[in-house]
Amino acid sequence: MITLSYIGRNTFLEAVNEKSGTNVLECYQCGKCVSTCPVSQYMDFPPREIMQLIKLGMKNEVLMANSTWFCLTCSACSGRCPREIEIPAVMESIRHLSIEENYINDSSKVREIRKFHEIFLDMIKRYGRNYELRMMAEFNIRTRNLFKDMNLAPKAILKGKIPLSVKPVKSAKAIKRMYKLAEKLEKQHS
């Protein structure tokens, strides 16, 4: 059951509005975003419901939902929104809030999506560029699914579609420093 979790000032709504640079209160619940969204069917709450939950200040429900992790940032919703709300920016701010405040959706799909992004960022930290083959291999190892895409990988490698090596950036130090400074900056602000 969902219960109303705030009385008085809706600080959650204020935080989302500030972070996303939009005004969620503009939403009048027409649902065009839901019919446009290519992945709404996988979401605990489709975009329209997320908007309403934010208005009601239901922080826990919003930050624990898988919705933001399924959002592909394709911007089809915002392009058709009659209130011109940047819905992907809203989705992104609640994702960042859930990371900052440690709200962890523990479903296996969200875990896998999150793992993928972590590995990708790790590749850039290490090489300054993406190392596709290593990224795929690490994803399979870290999600304990060793044979994923094994019907595809050998053909793709043979055709030269996925190269075996990567050409890293020369200023690897500059990238590592950037990561450090970015982390520090985000800690200051959260």
Added chain:
Amino acid sequence: MKKLTYFPGCSAHGTSEEFDKTVKMVMSALDVEMEELPDWNCCGATSAHTMSETLANALPLRNLILAEKLDNNIMAIPCASCYQRLKVTKVHMDDNPELAHKINSTVVEEGIYEGKVAVKSMLQYCYEDIGTEAIKSKVTKSLTGMKLACYYGCLLTRPKAITQFDSPEYPVSMDQIVEALGAKATEFDYKTECCGASFSISNTEVVIRLSGQILEMAKESGAQAIVVACPLCQSNLDMRQPDIEKHTGKKYDLPVFYFTQLMALAFGMPKEEMMFGKHIVPVDGALANIGKIDPVPEKIKKTKKAVEAESEVE
């Protein structure tokens, strides 16, 4: 001679080598000198903006600042995702001084961002800066007979406020380019539907469904092949096509070309250099249509009224 800074992006050295190579070929044919951005780094792609607001802007920013050290005032990017990330950061840096200062404090070695260089996708550059007329003038081997579904995906035209290019719902720039090459662009309704993008690895079933719908609609439009301007769209539609066929039980047999591969082909460049061998779905069937002329449609019988109207004009 035109000059530009070229940002290849990670996939140019991997999954989309053929895009990189054919971009270089057609640009030199069109008298554009491309200077590759020295020591460019990954834009951060979907992962950076998913996980960290700061990295999402810092990684592209380093490239934007490096680009200002060269003399060119346009940086063109073949990959739709790289293009979008660099353009988003550029808009943030130009419009939000407070955020700009914050982000620039994480990119120390490279200096201060000034905002001198415009960022364009390679498709946008071809359409706006070169133009379909100039492209048409280079065609020596017309692609007549080919019917192509032009697929743009999400990031080349959306969000409108960021990209400022073509229509977010029914773009036509790529259609006009392939028509300049002599091919026919089909009426294709799924031009800007999402292919599933970075879920290719972490959430494959979503890609199978979304890319499957795009293949289905492209086939229905009468196309013999799909044309794209994005490496991730290409790999989802091409590399995943056998999986999708297994899933739907249908045979699509739709090769997925980069628009620059077709430009190179129409410019009469040797076929071996377009790296068609890297495609998972074989391209020969679709290319065999070149030069074939459609049977002339039966003459539509004129109504009495139309005949009368014509004679009145005379």
